[in-house]
Amino acid sequence: MKLKYLTAAMAAALCMTGTSAVFAQGTAAPAQKVTAATPAPKLIVMIAVDQFSADLFAEYRGSFSGGLARLASGVIFPSGYQAHGATETCPGHSTILTGNHPAHTGIVANHYFDLSANREDKRVYCAEDETVAGTSSGGGKYAPSINHLLVPTLGDLMKAHDPRAQVVSVSGKDRSAIMMGGRQADELMWLAPAGLTSYRGTTLSPTAQQASAAIAAAINQPRPAMTLPADCAAHDIAIPLDAKGATVGTGRMARDAGDFRRFMASPEADGAVLATAAALRQVRKMGEGSGTDLLIVGLAATDYVGHSTGTEGSEMCLQMAGLDRELGDFFIRLDATGIDYVVALTADHGGHDLPERNRQNAWPDAQRIDKALDPEAVGKAVAEKLGLPQPILYGEGGDYYFAKTLTAAQRKAALAEILPRLRAHPQIEAVVTREELDAHPISKRAPDTWTLLDKLRASYHPQRSGDFIIALKPRVTPIAEPGVGYVATHGSVWDYDRRVPILFWRKGLTGFEQPNAVMTVDIMPTLASLIGVPVDAAKIDGRCLDLIAGPESSCR
Ligand SMILES: [Zn+2]
Numbered sequence: 114m115k116l117k118y119l120t121a122a123m124a125a126a127l128c129m130t131g132t133s134a135v136f137a138q139g140t141a142a143p144a145q146k147v148t149a150a151t152p153a154p155k156l157i158v159m160i161a162v163d164q165f166s167a168d169l170f171a172e173y174r175g176s177f178s179g180g181l182a183r184l185a186s187g188v189i190f191p192s193g194y195q196a197h198g199a200t201e202t203c204p205g206h207s208t209i210l211t212g213n214h215p216a217h218t219g220i221v222a223n224h225y226f227d228l229s230a231n232r233e234d235k236r237v238y239c240a241e242d243e244t245v246a247g248t249s250s251g252g253g254k255y256a257p258s259i260n261h262l263l264v265p266t267l268g269d270l271m272k273a274h275d276p277r278a279q280v281v282s283v284s285g286k287d288r289s290a291i292m293m294g295g296r297q298a299d300e301l302m303w304l305a306p307a308g309l310t311s312y313r314g315t316t317l318s319p320t321a322q323q324a325s326a327a328i329a330a331a332i333n334q335p336r337p338a339m340t341l342p343a344d345c346a347a348h349d350i351a352i353p354l355d356a357k358g359a360t361v362g363t364g365r366m367a368r369d370a371g372d373f374r375r376f377m378a379s380p381e382a383d384g385a386v387l388a389t390a391a392a393l394r395q396v397r398k399m400g401e402g403s404g405t406d407l408l409i410v411g412l413a414a415t416d417y418v419g420h421s422t423g424t425e426g427s428e429m430c431l432q433m434a435g436l437d438r439e440l441g442d443f444f445i446r447l448d449a450t451g452i453d454y455v456v457a458l459t460a461d462h463g464g465h466d467l468p469e470r471n472r473q474n475a476w477p478d479a480q481r482i483d484k485a486l487d488p489e490a491v492g493k494a495v496a497e498k499l500g501l502p503q504p505i506l507y508g509e510g511g512d513y514y515f516a517k518t519l520t521a522a523q524r525k526a527a528l529a530e531i532l533p534r535l536r537a538h539p540q541i542e543a544v545v546t547r548e549e550l551d552a553h554p555i556s557k558r559a560p561d562t563w564t565l566l567d568k569l570r571a572s573y574h575p576q577r578s579g580d581f582i583i584a585l586k587p588r589v590t591p592i593a594e595p596g597v598g599y600v601a602t603h604g605s606v607w608d609y610d611r612r613v614p615i616l617f618w619r620k621g622l623t624g625f626e627q628p629n630a631v632m633t634v635d636i637m638p639t640l641a642s643l644i645g646v647p648v649d650a651a652k653i654d655g656r657c658l659d660l661i662a663g664p665e666s667s668c669r
Contacts, residue, residue, distance in 0.1 A: 144621035149665040153644040154619060156400030156454040157407045158447070159267075159636075161209055161289060162436065163202060163416035164603060166463030167191055167612035169424060173433045176344055180440020184458055187618030188660050189626040194560035195462050196632045198568035198584065199510060200603050200610035202416065203239035205461025205633070206292035210267040210409070212637035212653030214571040216555060219263035220292060224250060225577045226507045226514045235507065237261075240288040245313075257287045257312050259296055264652070266295030267637050268407050274646045279399050279406040283309075283390045285382050285413025289461070293409045300393060304382060304413070306332065306373040309389065320396045324389040331385065332376050338365035345430035352426070352470045354595045361600055362426035362470065374598060378417035378428075380435025386412060387443040400452035405644040412436065416464075423467040423601040425474070453620065457640060459633055460613035467601040468590050482591045483540055486583070488513050495530045499523070506531075510591075510604055512579030528581070535583060542584045542606075545569050550578070555654065560611070561630035568606045571654075617660050625662040642668045 145151070174185055195205045197215050199222050207213075207220035215221050220239050227237050234249035241250065242258035249255065265273075268280035282294030282301040294301040300318055302311045308325030309317060317325060341349060351360040368375035376382055390410045393399075399406040415432055422428040447454055465471075471479035484490060491513070492506030501523055507514045515524050528546070535544045543565050556567040563571075569582055585591060587607045592599060603610040615631060617639075634655030641648045642657045650656075657668035 147619055147622040147661065149661060149667060151621070152453075153405050154453045154455040155402075155405055156394070156447075156452050157267075157405060157640055157644065158410065158454055158456045159210060159293065159407065159640070160410045160412065160440075160456065160458040161206060161284075161293060162458065162460050163285070163289065163411065163413045164419045164462060164464040165415050165460035165613060166424070166603075166609060167193070167614055168463065168609060169415075169429070169433065170614040173430075173437075176433075177437045179437040179442075180444050181437040183441065183444060184456060184616040184618045187456075187616060187622060187624045188662075189624070190615040190631045190658070191626065191628055192561065192630045193459055193613045193615030194630055194632045195460075195611050195613055196560035196563065196568070196634070197571035197611075198565075198582075198606040199512075199572040200462035200605060201510065202286065202461050203288040203292060204572065206289045206411070207239075207262060208633045209459060209461070210293045210295070210637050210640075211262075211264045212634050212648065212655040213264050214555065214634060214654045216571050216573050217264055217654060218292075219261055219574050219577060221572050221574050221577045222510050222512060223288070224509050225512060226509070226579070227577070228507065228514060228517045236509065238288075240291045257291065259291050259294075262292060262295075266293065267640055267646075268409070269295040269297045270641060270646050270648065271405070271407055271644070272297040275404045277402060278404050279397055279402070280409070281390070281393050281397065281399065281407070282409035282411070283386050283393065284409070284411025285377060285386055285417075286411060289411030289413065290409070293411060298409075299397070302389070303411070304328065304377065304385065306371075308332070318393075318396075320392050321389065324385075324392055328385045328389070331381065332373055333370050335370040336366065336368045336375075336379070336381065338367040339431055341365065341427055341431065342434055345427055345434070348425060348430045349427040350473075352423070352467070352473065354469060354600060359597065361422040361428070361467070364422055364426065364428040364431075366428065366431055374417075374421075378414060378421050378598075380414055380432055380439055382414040382417070383412040383436055384439045384442075386410060387439050391443055391446050394447075395450075400450065400454060419464045419601060419603075421598045421600065423470055424464050425466045425470055455617065455619040455622075455640070455643060457636055458614070458616045459636060462603045463608075463610045463612050464603045465588070465590065465601060465605070465607075465609045467595065468588070469595070469600075471588065476588065479588045480540065480590065481595075482585065482589055482593050483538070484593045486535075486538065486540065487593075491531060491535070495527055495534070499526055499530060501527065508579060511582045511584060513581050513583065515580045524580075532581070540586055540589045542586045544581055544583050546581045547573070547575070547578060550582070551575065559630045560632050561608075565606060568611075617658075619660075622660065623662045631658060639668070645669070 241255035284290035308329035468479035488508030
């Protein structure tokens with residue numbers, strides 16, 4: 114199938130070579146076999162595909178023919194785990210290049226509450242600086258920042274080891290670019306309606322500006338409906354969402370000029386990020402110096418498609434085909450440089466289909482969350498019963514925080530009222546208090562054996578997490594009412610949201626598959642070992658994965 118999303122103008126502006134090169138699956142010429150004695154690769158390409166669950170990888174694995182087929186010929190861990198409990202984007206990206214669980218990265222959720230924050234909005238976005246005057250946590254209103262990340266990234270360690278190492282991070286989303294890029298990145302940027310943007314007050318490099326202009330021009334072109342490939346036909350079934358006749362499942366990704374949201378929910382967005390990454394690599398000569406450079410790529414479209422239309426419709430099928438194709442073109446362009454590069458690909462979390470389609474497809478019990486579980490609603494009911502001044506509860510996701518206005522006695526009384534109520538609710542699996550989490554150590558066992566408390570503990574930070582945390586039962590979607598652009602989500606403690614593929618590929622590296630559970634926190638020490646950057650094992654949660662089949666090891 115032919116799916117190409119870069120407009121001619123964008124491709125020309127990014128000095129793309131002819132893009133119709135025939136791509137042979139797997140590696141091209143027979144390569145020197147990689148052994149423990151092979152010198153370090155010159156370039157690490159770290160790719161995170163937002164919401165690329167192990168389930169999606171398994172479902173589409175047989176139909177990939179481009180970049181994902183190449184990666185599937187390398188070293189495959191089909192049961193990679195974002196091991197923690199709050200399986201959101203910011204925490205997930207924070208684990209990938211730090212080797213640490215969110216309990217240690219400090220990125221416990223996309224948003225948490227700091228009730229002593231010195232601004233009106235007490236909600237804090239994971240990648241903002243809430244001390245900047247005039248900001249709030251809402252989209253477009255915060256000042257992007259890495260301040261909340263508590264540990265170094267691979268790029269930071271590489272720079273400390275050899276200041277000549279170049280680190281570039283390009284992503285669809287700010288939190289992805291920031292959490293993987295670290296504090297020392299030479300260039301760090303993400304997609305925006307005007308093309309590309311970065312931290313306030315920074316100027317994009319000339320190459321990034323050129324890419325930005327090309328992307329903005331592409332966004333401002335309308336996009337006709339795509340042709341559905343024959344092998345997507347089985348997904349093409351309309352799923353009714355509401356009484357007004359809205360459906361998902363049969364989309365073709367057509368959009369009006371300037372519709373940024375729909376641009377993001379299509380392989381066009383991933384193509385734009387990959388083209389920018391390739392252009393920056395070329396201009397900066399990354400991979401052509403004496404050491405190893407790090408190119409970080411965050412591909413967000415799969416997540417936008419999942420949220421807006423679910424995981425099993427025509428839309429996701431188009432997205433998987435497009436992602437495969439865009440990655441293939443990107444690798445072909447890297448191949449042409451002759452640089453010895455290693456690719457690692459994973460996801461920040463998995464995903465789950467919308468309940469309406471799950472109910473049609475043999476899962477009649479799939480549900481949407483009861484509105485009565487909203488922190489405001491829970492707080493209001495309990496405050497009224499106990500005669501407490503409102504509001505008493507704040508929260509989002511699974512974390513619930515008590516208002517600072519409560520006395521210790523009022524708080525105790527409120528908790529005694531809330532816990533049995535919530536625990537009796539048919540959609541709730543468990544409610545855990547901060548005291549329980551404080552007393553629980555981080556599990557050292559394999560992540561597929563973790564208890565609920567183990568998972569929530571890996572997401573717990575005493576200064577940022579809630580006073581108590583609720584875990585919903587499996588297949589309860591925490592969106593009470595589906596709306597246009599938001600019908601399905603992730604974030605749960607269950608394996609459909611925790612399990613992600615972890616794939617490594619390098620020319621000459623013998624492929625193998627290891628189905629036992631590993632973790633995304635293992636990626637950083639694995640890559641660091643490959644390039645000889647020392648990592649203090651006491652400061653991370655992950656371990657080096659040996660990428661060499663047979664008795665030799667890539668871990669030193
Ligand atoms: Zn995500």
